[in-house]
Amino acid sequence: MTENFDHQSEISSTVPVVEARALRKEYSQFTALDDIHFTAEEGDWWGIVGPNGSGKSTLLHLLSGILSPNQGTIHIKGKPVQDYSRKELSRIIAVLQQDGLPEIGYSVRDVVAMGRYPYQDWLGRDQGFGEEKIEQVLKKLDLTSLAERRLDELSGGQRQRVALAKVMVQEPEILLLDEPTTFLDVRYQLQFMDLLAHWQQSTGITIIAVLHDLNLASLYCNYLCALKEGQLFLQGTPAEVLTEENIRGLFEIQPVMVQHPDHHIPQFLLRKQQE
Structure with a gap:
């Protein structure tokens, strides 16, 4: 299932901050990502979601220039990522890994x-x-x-x-985050995400974050990119991506969808697998 609901299909006169086309990344006999297209505009907050092993962190490492794709292209502010020196790129992109410091x-x-x-x-x-x-x-x-x-x-x-x-x-102009709230309790998760939101609102920074918590992703991100088995499953707003049918197809679970009472965005509850 591959769809693209968002503003990536719209004609824009500006150069995207991040643009990836037909990305493929292989490790020996294993294909981590295949035919991935992704575009982020200035001021976007993207959440990259999907099951374990779907290629989320690999995509983030490709966008940062840490890894090189076997096929496809990545442009940062209209320039191929490989044409930047590491110091030049570090003035544009900052990366925060899962384990922090x-x-x-x-x-x-x-x-x-x-x-x-x-x-x-x-x-x-x-x-x-x-x-x-x-x-x-x-x-x-x-x-x-x-x-x-x-x-x-x-x-x-x-x-x-x-x-x-x-x-x-x-x-930086672009912040890449790899599961930044994994080792934090609920209070610190919210505090951390609120700090990111304030930073983005005050500077217009572009944020691309790998997130496991779909409810947090829906609460803070403008757009979601869902990966499954190394392929693009779905892209769009949280309301477009986080439907009962899509979550069932992405994670093979039976969710219960509800609407957040304050923000009117989709949130989901879990059902027991077996009663």
Whole structure:
């Protein structure tokens, strides 16, 4: 089942921020992705969803330039991703992995400052307003009081906020997230997603996030890209993608669909597989 409901089919005079065409990625005899088409415009928030092993993280790594496709093309702001140097690309794209930051002995301030690497010259001097930006982000994420604490003294939720601060001072135009809420409890999941939403609203950054929680994806994302067995299953708005029929086909479960009482968006409940 492959459909494309969204604005990707519309004629636009602007160059997409991210454009992938006919992507194929193989590992030895295994095909992780096949014939994937994906476009993100400036200010979009895309959620990449689907079962385990469907190719979600592989797609994210291809878009970031970490991996190269066996076939197909990826353009970032109209330019082939492979034509960027790593430093050039890091001024445009920031990547936050699933495990965030390890429990290391560096201070919060030192770790956040590492996000300024793309703006440093060969002597390590920041070519922008690095210190000012770091202080602004620490304050925005309520990390000022923790600035001199070591990462290995923080909770998982605090470390994830530090990871977000590190990519925020990087000042990217595109943020790629690989299951950023996996190891967070419900409170910190909402806090983290709210911080992302505020950042996007204030800057117009484009966000592409791999998410397992479909209800969170529906609550925060403008568009969803659903993958199954390495192929494009469906793309569209949460209302278009998250229907009972589509979830049943994507995950092979029997969901109960409801409407969020505040936001009027689809949410789903689980049924027991066997009564």
